[in-house]
Amino acid sequence: MTAPGATDAADRQPVISLRGVTRVYGEGEAAVHALRGIDLDIAPGEFVAIMGPSGSGKSTAMNIIGALDTPTAGTYHFSGADVGGFDRHQRSILRRDYLGFVFQGFNLLARTSALDNVELPLIYKGVSRAERRALAKAMLERVGLGRRLDKEPSKLSGGEQQRVAIARAIASEPAVLLADEPTGNLDTARSQEIMELIARLNREEGLTVIMVTHEPDMAEYAGRIVHFKDGLIERDGMNGNPRAPAPETADVH
Numbered sequence: 001m002t003a004p005g006a007t008d009a010a011d012r013q014p015v016i017s018l019r020g021v022t023r024v025y026g027e028g029e030a031a032v033h034a035l036r037g038i039d040l041d042i043a044p045g046e047f048v049a050i051m052g053p054s055g056s057g058k059s060t061a062m063n064i065i066g067a068l069d070t071p072t073a074g075t076y077h078f079s080g081a082d083v084g085g086f087d088r089h090q091r092s093i094l095r096r097d098y099l100g101f102v103f104q105g106f107n108l109l110a111r112t113s114a115l116d117n118v119e120l121p122l123i124y125k126g127v128s129r130a131e132r133r134a135l136a137k138a139m140l141e142r143v144g145l146g147r148r149l150d151k152e153p154s155k156l157s158g159g160e161q162q163r164v165a166i167a168r169a170i171a172s173e174p175a176v177l178l179a180d181e182p183t184g185n186l187d188t189a190r191s192q193e194i195m196e197l198i199a200r201l202n203r204e205e206g207l208t209v210i211m212v213t214h215e216p217d218m219a220e221y222a223g224r225i226v227h228f229k230d231g232l233i234e235r236d237g238m239n240g241n242p243r244a245p246a247p248e249t250a251d252v253h
Helices: 008-012 058-065 088-098 114-124 129-142 158-170 188-205
Strands: 016-025 032-042 047-051 073-078 099-103 176-180 208-212 224-229 232-238
Touching: 016 058, 032 058, 032 073, 032 232, 047 058, 047 188, 058 176, 058 208, 088 099, 099 158, 114 129, 114 158, 129 158, 158 176, 158 188, 176 188, 188 208
Parallel strands: 047 208, 047 224, 099 176, 176 208
Antiparallel strands: 016 032, 016 073, 224 232
16 A cells, blocks of 8 residues: 555545445344445545434444445545455554544553553554654653653543543554544533644644544534435535634643
């Protein structure tokens, strides 16, 4: 698979391209049609919010984009590469090297420091101990946690835990950040902090962001909002006035 952004041509093509994608769970009368044939292109550097009620197919679409699930029919191309033709090892490389994941529940190792949590994906990539420690420290400083490196998740607020999760997700310099309800467990103030951070990574560093959210206020940070309903894309439009990130701060507690 050619690395995203490796050529000018690659930069011009969608980083994510779904065509006629369906996903059916079960068979016969028990079959659930989670996706009913969706077409979706996402360009490098976009910030796309995916919205819709429970059962609309948005999470299924996110799982397919994240190579955590496969379509029943249709095609998925990542930077021009046909993901449908990937074997299990190639799909794991796609997730490891090109995709960063942020979840509602943080998914941090409980008895491990923030620094060690951020180092984890770098271990899987075979980065040397000294290099990954320096990278993990830099990532935590980047998300405003430079003074909290040695803290375990239980000693951090919910907002800080999500910042650690974001630092971990971007440590391997992914082409795309996939955020699944990243503010779902946070209060309003912490949610705004996290969204300002994600928006800043998108706007200042060009990171492509795809975010699933139920919250219209959080979707307003995106440049484009895609609404799912009954396994189909109901609406897809640009957000003319996305919310601007607040000025950068040194450390947020």
